[in-house]
Amino acid sequence: MRCLGKGMRLLGRSYWCVAILAGLTAPLEGADLLPYDIVEDSIPNSLTGAAGDAAAGRAAFIDRDRGHCLLCHSVSSIEDPFHGTIGPDLSAIGSSLTAGQLRFRVVDQTRLSADTVMPAYYRVKGLRQVDPPFQGKPILTAQEVEDVVAYLASLKEAPE
Amino acid sequence: MTLRAVIASLIGAGVLVFTITGVVAQSPTERAIDDADLKSGYDFQSEDTRALQDDDFANPGFLWVDKGAALFSEKAGKNDRACTTCHTDTVRSIKGAAARYPSVDEKTGQLINIEQRINLCRERHQQAEPLSYESEDLLAMTAYVAHQSRGQPFNAKTDGTAQSHFEAGRDYYYARKGQMNLACHHCHEWNWGQMLRGDRLSQGHGNGYPAYRFEWQTIGSLHRRLRNCDKGVRAEPLPFGAQEYVDLELYLAWRASRLTLETPSVRR
Known part of the structure; x- marks a missing residue:
């Protein structure tokens, strides 16, 4: 100043x-990360101001170079012989968490639980020794976060 | 001496004792994985891969061990000496030596690994050019030397002159890094045995290196593997032979505890 x-x-x-x-x-x-507001354990509003696309989110969820969420999580509706077992099963995660809660967990789970092994997908600060090609970049773009959130929110328990 | 001065010096002494015991309390005594649960990377391989490692005639790593044995007795450098000029089975034997590495070099005070010891010997005793890290010849010689300790548990010194290196290695092990913001223990202490998609997470021990890895289609050093781990969490990999990696090697050797050396191991 x-x-x-x-x-x-x-x-x-x-x-x-x-x-x-x-x-x-x-x-x-x-990169210009979009600002967001946290309300309790939730980021209620879309980062982009628009709803994400669940189909695009599913692709980003699987894609090795984007979310690659399947590395640690399993989703019964994804036909792939290999699912991870490190994180919880997400087959019906949309029934237990709201879109806002999902968004917070994708954006920066470390703010909910400091010891978590889940990376923060929309954060660039407070990281060390980042490989130069990834410096200053979040793992997912704001649009991709919204797409993944839309996909996760769509994963509901099958009706009896 | 006034009463106040006496009290002050007593408090000072108390602080000193507290500080010293504090340091002792931090010294490495407890491992995160119980001895009873320790598993070599071998235990996480498929049956076929384990069988390949177990058969010294089929194990591809022996191509390098054999080449290393040949290089070990080949004269090199201006002094026209071979390694075997100094190291025989009875004099300065290298049997069991690798189990004591990384080790502090007395002349420089640096913590060095087997690769670096081989190059120091070349420089000091053979007057030969150092071999570049990850070259076929250095991998072969390292594999040969490490193989001479197969079946022995790591027994590297972690106290005295090695202590600061040990602590630096431990710090690297537990430091979050990279775009993924993950530390070594997140996978190899908290989640070993879990599936990372098709791969089962090991406990991350270095007791089989240099190791023949299918993903490399060749033998590679522990530092190559560590670089891959760093790249995996999108952290900037350190150069081969970086002091941080050698320090980490010492911490890994200690945490491997009673696991024995397997070089040359075969991994997926």
Whole structure:
């Protein structure tokens, strides 16, 4: 702030100050992550402001280079011989958690439970030794988070 | 000395004793996995893979062990000496040596692994060029040397001059890293035996390295495997031979406890 104040007084230097500040914060902030509000254990509102697409979410859920959620979780309706057993089974997760609760867990589960092994899929801060190609980038884009949330919310218990 | 000074010095001494006992309490005595539950990577392989490792004639890792044996007795460098000039079965035998590594090099005070010891010997005693990490010759010689400790449990020193390296290795083991923000223990202590899709998570012991891995179609060093782990959590892999990895090797050797060396092991 002091730097900015000085910059305002010395107009010619202010650009340098802002440029330096931007240069320092940009790599830490990374991509423009959209802001979100947490209400209890939920992020009630869509990150993008629009509902996600469940079919696209299913693809991102399986895709090795995007969510790859199947690495740790199982979903009975996905026909694949290999499902993970590290996280809980998600076959009917839409019956036990709301879309907002699912969104919070996908965005940053560590904020709910510090010891979790589940990565934060929409976070770029507070990480260390990140491989350069992934620096400043969340694992999933906001759109992909919304698509995955829509897919998970659609996983309901089969009617009796 | 005033009463106040006496009290102050007593408090000071108390703090010192507390600090010392605090350090002792942190010294490595307890492992996260009970000895009774310890499992080598071998136990997580398919029956076919285990059979391949068990058969010294079929195990592909022996191609490198045999090549290493040949290199071990081949003269190299300006001094025109072979490893066998100094190391015989009875004098400076390398039987059981690998089980004591990583080890602190007395001259430099650095913690070094077998690969680095081989290169130090080349430099100091043979006046030969160091072999590059992950080269066929260094893998072969490392496999040969490690094989001379097959069946023995790790017995590397973790105290004294090695203690700071041990602690640095432990810190690396437990540090979250990468875009996935995961530490080694999240998989290999908390979730061993679970399925990562088609793969069963092992306890992450390094007792079979250099190991022949099907995914590599060749033998590879422990550092190659560690780099793959880092890449797996989208962390920047460290260079081959990085001090952090050698320190981690020491921590891994300690946590492997009574598991015995298997080099050359065969892994998926």
